[in-house]
Amino acid sequence: MGEATMDKTTPRVLCVDDEPHILSALRRLLRGAGFELLEASSGREALDHVMASPVDAVVCDLRMPGMDGIEVLRAIREQSPFTQRILLTGHADLDSAISTINEVGVFRYITKPWEDHDLSQAVDQAVRLRQLERDRTRLLSVTRAQNRQLKTLNAELEERVEQRTGELRRALLSLKRAHRELDVGFKTMVMVFSRLSELHESQMQGHNQRVAETALELAIRLGFEPQAAEDIYLAGLLHDIGRIAIPNELSVTPWSRLSVRQRQWVGEHPVIGQGLLMGVDRLEVPARLVRHHQEHFDGTGAPDRLRGENIPAGARVLCIANDYDRLRLGLMLPRRLGRDEARTFLRAQAGKRYDPAFVDAFIDWLDETARDTPVPELELTLSQLRPGMTLSRNLVTGDDFLLLSRGHEISAHLIERLRAFERDQKELITVFVLDPEAEEDELAPRPTAHRSH
Structure with a gap:
């Protein structure tokens, strides 16, 4: 089911469970939330619903006779890749559920018995993410149209080269310039999106750019390949794009002053950010780095609690660059830290929040920046x-x-x-x-x- 077929009417939420009392509980919880509720007591019936009409989000139980929840969500992903998927699972099935999250692209998993607030919030966030994806698609269509125009210009230049061999050298130079402008245009688009995520937060102005440039410097120092370093730079520009779905007052509140529930909400923004970027082929790798840039080296981070070198190397770089700037802005601790204080914090968290080898390289870079010679x-x-x-x-x-x-x-x-x-x-x-x-x-x-x- 393609993106273009999804309508803009009342959001549709599909609930799937073989137990009638569970479906009844879901109906009571979500009734009145502004959704059109659909119900299915089997995997086959759920797929029939998805084939018959677009669905924004699906809540599915893990254990069901016939097709289990994993098979159902995998099939829904194939039929309707833009539908957000939420998995219900008992505590006994938690390990197997976590291991399949990446396999079937689950947005959230909720353990039974659930907290009504947690489940209703997860469904609401899934629907809002779906709506944000639609907005992103409209923006991307404008960019794609411009890219098509540039490609048309390139084709016209090539035709002129064939027709007028006397202008061969000049036409080839123009073509190379057009390709370079196309690349600069893409990066400009990324920077515009980066600035949009800071638009309503004056305290954050310039944060994304600083994080991107710092992460790029660290990646180069660590010997990353040029393409990997560029992916890290793009991820740095866009690492906070998911914050557009979070209230401004929470986004600029220091982490130490947030409640547990508020931290869970703010902690969702890397997943939302990946969802917003995954439709752009060139941003597939940066989107994965955005998802994991708040993972901790000791496995206590989010969203997937990855540990050590299981965390993508680019995300480990991004975590250091992001936290350093947030420490300087006063967005991690109750007050702003100076350069030396932030340096001490990073050193103390090496092996806990951060990759120790990457922290060493970053601190070496900090110590050398004052001696750098600017480009003429x-x-x-x-x-x-x-x-x-x-x-x-x-x-x-x-x-x-x-x-x-x-x-x-x-x-x-x-x-x-x-x-x-x-x-x-x-x-x-x-x-x-x-x-x-x-x-x-x-x-x-x-x-x-x-x-x-």
Whole structure:
């Protein structure tokens, strides 16, 4: 069942259990919650419901005659991959249920007898995640349309090369530039989504960018392959995207001041984040790192309680970079920590929250950053800007909204657009670009350039 067939009417929730009194209890619990409730007493009947009409979420018991809950959820995943799946299981079956979570893509598992609040909250979050997926799909459709336009332009350039051999070299250079702009465009889209997750939290402004750049530096120091390092960078930009489903007041409250129930709620955001990103092929690996970036090295983290090297290496890197910035912002402990205090905290948690070897490398990097030599760059006005120059910093407005991302190559058309923007705003724009004598592949994480006031 494809994404396009899911309608936008009342959310449908399917309850599956072979015991009538369980179905009756689920009906009483969820009645009045704004859902259209469907019921099935067997796996076959559940699949008939899914085939007949779109379902947003399914709550299914593990132990049933014929098809058990795992088989039912696996079949539903094949028929309707966008349906969120919740598994009911007894305490005796907990180990086998946990081992199958990744296999069938379970959103949550709930033990019986359940707490009404926990189950109703899980169903509500599953339905909200489904709704967020629809919003994400609409945004992605715009990006895909732009990508198709760029590919069409590339095809037209190739046709011109064949027709006018005298312009072969110039056409090939234009094609390479278009591919590079496509890559920069994708990264710009990621940065926009990253900023959206910070939009309503002034305290978090710049957090995602700092985490991404810090994680990238640590990954390079640890010898990660270039593609793996880039995946870590993208995951850093998007690691908090799931927080858009969490109330703002909880998102910016220090972890130490949250109640147990509030911590459980906030702790769901890595899973929600993975769900929002998993529809983008290029973000499949970063999405997995987002899911696991709050796992702890000793196995006490969330959401899957992975331990040691069972945690993806990129997620272990991301955990250190994220916690360091949150310590500096005062979002983990009751007060902000200075650089040395945060350093001491990380060292004390090595082997507990963090990979000890990664902590050592991170602290070495912290000790060396003050001695780093910046990439040569020039600060120019628009009248000094020339086509072919490359931005060495992000260009943002005075309100901190991104105009152009670092690494963007300047064109004559873009200079004219910036001049028009400068005239409209009646404020001088200054731009930081790479010194023409600097090598392009030396571009390192840099501060953000703002308009002059």
